[in-house]
Amino acid sequence: MNSRQRVERTLNHQPPDRVPLDLGASSTTGMHASSVYLLRQALKLDPPGTPVKVIDPYSLLGEVGPDLADALGVDVVGLFAPRNKFGFRNENWKPWTLFDGTPVLVAEAFNTRPEADGSILQYPEGDRAAPASGKMPYGGYYFDAIIRQPPIDEAKLDPLDNLQEFGPISAADLAYFEGEAARLYRETDRAILASFGGTAFGDIGLVPVPGIKHPRGIRDVAEWYMSMATRPDYIYKVFEVQCQIGLANLEKLYGVVGSQVTAVFATGTDFGAQNGPFISPKTYRELYLPFHKQVNAWIHRHTPWKSLIHSCGSVVQLIPYFIEAGFDILNPLQTSAAGMDPQALKDRFGEQLVFWGGGVDTQKTLPFGTPEEIRAQVRERMRILGRGGGFVFNTIHNVQARIPVENLLALYHAVAEYRG
Numbered sequence: 001m002n003s004r005q006r007v008e009r010t011l012n013h014q015p016p017d018r019v020p021l022d023l024g025a026s027s028t029t030g031m032h033a034s035s036v037y038l039l040r041q042a043l044k045l046d047p048p049g050t051p052v053k054v055i056d057p058y059s060l061l062g063e064v065g066p067d068l069a070d071a072l073g074v075d076v077v078g079l080f081a082p083r084n085k086f087g088f089r090n091e092n093w094k095p096w097t098l099f100d101g102t103p104v105l106v107a108e109a110f111n112t113r114p115e116a117d118g119s120i121l122q123y124p125e126g127d128r129a130a131p132a133s134g135k136m137p138y139g140g141y142y143f144d145a146i147i148r149q150p151p152i153d154e155a156k157l158d159p160l161d162n163l164q165e166f167g168p169i170s171a172a173d174l175a176y177f178e179g180e181a182a183r184l185y186r187e188t189d190r191a192i193l194a195s196f197g198g199t200a201f202g203d204i205g206l207v208p209v210p211g212i213k214h215p216r217g218i219r220d221v222a223e224w225y226m227s228m229a230t231r232p233d234y235i236y237k238v239f240e241v242q243c244q245i246g247l248a249n250l251e252k253l254y255g256v257v258g259s260q261v262t263a264v265f266a267t268g269t270d271f272g273a274q275n276g277p278f279i280s281p282k283t284y285r286e287l288y289l290p291f292h293k294q295v296n297a298w299i300h301r302h303t304p305w306k307s308l309i310h311s312c313g314s315v316v317q318l319i320p321y322f323i324e325a326g327f328d329i330l331n332p333l334q335t336s337a338a339g340m341d342p343q344a345l346k347d348r349f350g351e352q353l354v355f356w357g358g359g360v361d362t363q364k365t366l367p368f369g370t371p372e373e374i375r376a377q378v379r380e381r382m383r384i385l386g387r388g389g390g391f392v393f394n395t396i397h398n399v400q401a402r403i404p405v406e407n408l409l410a411l412y413h414a415v416a417e418y419r420g
Helices: 003-011 033-042 066-072 159-163 171-187 221-230 232-260 281-302 319-325 342-349 371-385 405-418
Strands: 052-056 076-079 094-097 103-106 120-122 134-136 191-194 263-267 306-310 329-331 354-356
Touching (some): 003 191, 033 066, 033 405, 066 405, 191 232, 221 232, 281 319
Parallel strands (some): 306 329
């Protein structure tokens, strides 16, 4: 099988010739730029000092280029939006250096410099005349969103204010997706995972809108979560209009990319914490389920795509509702969270959901374990989750910085050995 066939069989719950591997096809299945650098150096893909492109300046994810993907046997490639979370395009690259000394390339609009305390501020659309929307503390490895919550006047609170970032897709962006999908489909035999955006209802990483210069509405993380209890009608109206816009955009997107796309990253809204869900099943059913159903129904009625929901944490209480909503894929399967035992989840939900991720624990095993412990966990996860198809190997969320290079090598050597 080629990579595309391998992934398609897996997503249809049919045994592939070997377990597919993803690295870098989405914002939650990638690798920090410093770890990409270490891995590329260890595999002798670059001369020392060769910089790595930062394709996601928010999380400082590094580009997984075709040569690295070939070296590791990666089966999936990402189709990303033309603008990153800070609202500027990844183009016109220039050199920069991470706090740990890693040489990288950043986009021209990555327009920042150290502050007096050594921290780094980032700006929406790279415009330093606007209030800063992201901050990396001195010695840090990624940016945190800066909350720019305007004063809330309940009498004037308008759901349309929380829809600033949503609107009809532009002709330029449609042309971009059309060209990129065609290029990736033509130049590789990898499955394409598309991240179009626009259908992640209440994604808390996006609520502060770091890519908009002057946000309106409810933009504070705590205020947003409280509003699900205190202003449910407001939240519902935001989702209702967002869904209408998102469905119209999906129709246009399918018109230009068609069946070249294998799966779509439908939502990255996190619902789980370490010990349980952020919200109750009742809140999910009332506020999220109606709109997830509409999005998935449209996808399955009009396209051959499979739909992916990303949620970290303990979401075992919500998985039956994810299935009811029509999602095909759950990412990442955080097995280190309460109730997320891989064997129990495979037994209970493995015929209805594809598990994309969960191949190794990135909280403890990968950063702090030995190469032998990493190999053992990869072998065990392949055995449990890969049975009968329905498993795409990826780590639990992104591979972070400061992973010992011997652990990175142990991870991918084990994947190659045990994937079948």
